[in-house]
Amino acid sequence: MLITIATFIIVFGILVIVHEFGHFYFAKKSGILVREFSIGMGPKILAFRKNNTSYTLRLLPVGGYVRMAGAQEDVDDLQPGKMVSLQLNDDSQVVRINASDKQMLFQGIPVQVSKFDLVDELWIEGYENADENQFKRFYVNHDATIIEQDGIEVQIAPRDVHFESAKLWQRALVSFAGPLNNFILAVVVFALVGLLQGGVPAQNNKLGVVSDNSVAQKAGLKAGDQILALDHKKVTDWTSMATKIQSSAGQKVAVTYKRGASVKTITVVPKKVTVSGQTIGLIGVSYQIKYDLASRIMYGFTGTWAMIERIWHALANLFTGGFTLNKLGGPVAIFANTEQAAQNGVVSVLTFMAFLSVNLGIVNLLPIPALDGGKLLLNLVEAVRRKKLSEKSENAVQIAGFVFLMLLMLAVTFNDIYRYFIK
Template identity: 55%
Template sequence: MITTIIVFIIVFGILVVFHEFGHYIVAKKSGIMVREFSIGMGPKLFYYRKKGTTYTVRLLPIGGYVRMAGGSDDEEEIKPGTPVTLKLNDQNIVTNINTSKKQTLFQGIPLIITSTDLEKDLWVEGYENGDESTVKRYSVDHDAIIIEEDGTEVQVAPIDVQLGSASLPKRMLTNFAGVFNNFVLAIVVYTILSFVQGGVLTNTNKVDVLPTDSIAKDAGIRSGDKILSVNNHQTDNWTEIAQQIQPNAGKKINVKIQRDNSTKELSLTPKKQKSGENTIGVIGITQSLDHSFKAKILSGFTQSWEMTKRLVLAIASMFSGHFSLNDLGGPVAIFATTSQATKFGLTGVLSFLAFLSLNLGIVNLIPIPGLDGGKLVLNIIEAIRRKPISENTETVITLIGFGFLMLLIVLVTWNDIQRYFLH
């Protein structure tokens, strides 16, 4: 259990951080201010500021986020009635605004905020030193720092560095960058996996035999043999072999093999093995490996492409046929599957990480408001209309999408708990 928890945290963390790093790097290159890049969620443990971005590490090691200036998660900073402390430079322009009661970093001017404009004209107004007879106004520097309630320092976000001020192509690239990074991660991990396991799994009817506990080995099958048919059903590749063997758990089957130029027919009985909620038949064989250097180098692309096709077909079948919550999986399902992946060691974890990365990338492209795909659809609509959707309309659409996603997450999580722990 401890190993599973550690692997789950590492895998989930790599997935989310890699995804968010895509948004981060393209936003920075596009002139969009990234106010915060967080690893983890919840209360902050520590932070570091550099070149306008605050990098935070937070308590809960589950994911992370990128907070872009003017983005949907960039909240209003200072509300009227908030007590703050101002630090001024030699020109009496505000360089620091302390809103945290936990921080007394500098001796400054105490002010009760009555109004602010930290986007266009850059000023704050309020009652100085408790004197409510006069409202004082101070100009705010373009790169001023706000110390938030939890003590985190972030830079103010003037309109010129906000997400909405970037050109449409730059915003589209920023929205797509997270998904792009997930595909890059999958390609890299699949390539590493091929070197770790010594070759690339091939989808042919040539098989390798497990060295121990192998029914196939006991029946006379050897590594390098080709399985030509199972129960007289022709098998030209690994997928067809699995389709014929797995449904026959505990049932005797006839297998025709080819070794060099000779053929032989064998009889054997696949043993029963649990796979999620199902029981499948296995005989102790694996896909053969292509050990060539070229295959290993190209494996990241080829395996990512093959898995992408399978995932897209699986998602398409959900929308075209009978939908079930069992077709979906949330963090609970990922945790349960992580437990199975760790049993296969490093290769199992790497394969699972690449699969999840592709899954996250493809799901994020679904045009649901709140996902990257939904944001891209709004970008496309803006391109067609040649003007952006009104802020109120976009807010309503985003809230509806967010509400739908939250409801789906709750339903999927409860369904996963029932499937994996209460069944």
């Protein structure tokens, strides 16, 4: 169990860091202030600041985020009536605002906040020492920081460094960079898998192994046969062939294959097998293996592309094959599959990581509000309209998307708990 937990944390941590670093890097390059780069969710464990960004490690290893400056920034830590402590520089400008009771500022000036503007004019008004006879306005430095209630020190967010102030193409690139990094990670990991395991799947439809007493063997298929079509529809790659077989459990499938110079068509009925709560069809065949160095290195690209096709077919099957929660998986399903991967060794864990990375990249590109794909869709709408949606409309869309995702995640999680630990 400890090995599974450690593997889960490492794999999930790498995926989150790589994904969020894509957003982080291009936000920085676009002049957008990244206030916080967080690994994990919930209460903080560690935190430090560098180059105007706070880096935090949080307790729950179930995600992470890049917190960029923007119009939707939460300012609950600084509200009228709040007692704060202000630290000034030699020019009498505020350089630090302490809104937390967990820290003390050396030589800080206690002020009861009346009004503030940390976006445009950069000032704080209030009563020094909470004395109604000492009402003052303090001007705030552009690069000042604020210590929030939980003790995290972050940069204030003047308008010129807001996400919304960046150009349209820059904002789109920031949103796309997270999924892009997941695809790049998958390429690297699949290439490493190819080097470690010594052989990789050949990119053709030739059978490598036909299992004894399998459906395929009983139907007359042999190693070296090239599959040309299934149900008289041409197949061009192993992924589409496997997808068709797996989705045809217990149903007759016409298999057209080539052996030498002859082409024949036979009928098979894929055997029903239950995997992770889903019933799939298997006929007992596997792909050919290539052992040359070039193929093993290129597996970074060929393996990633094959995984993209596989996941795309699975997404399409959600709608064409009937929707069921068993076709989805959340953190519980990932943990359960991590346990199985950890038992099978390093190569299995790396393959699982590459699968999750591609999956994370594709899912985040779906045009659902609150996901990166939803943000890109809003960018497209803005490009067509040649003006931004109103802040109210955009917030409504994002909130609706977030609520939908949370409800779906809850449903998936409860279903995963049932099928992996109760059923």
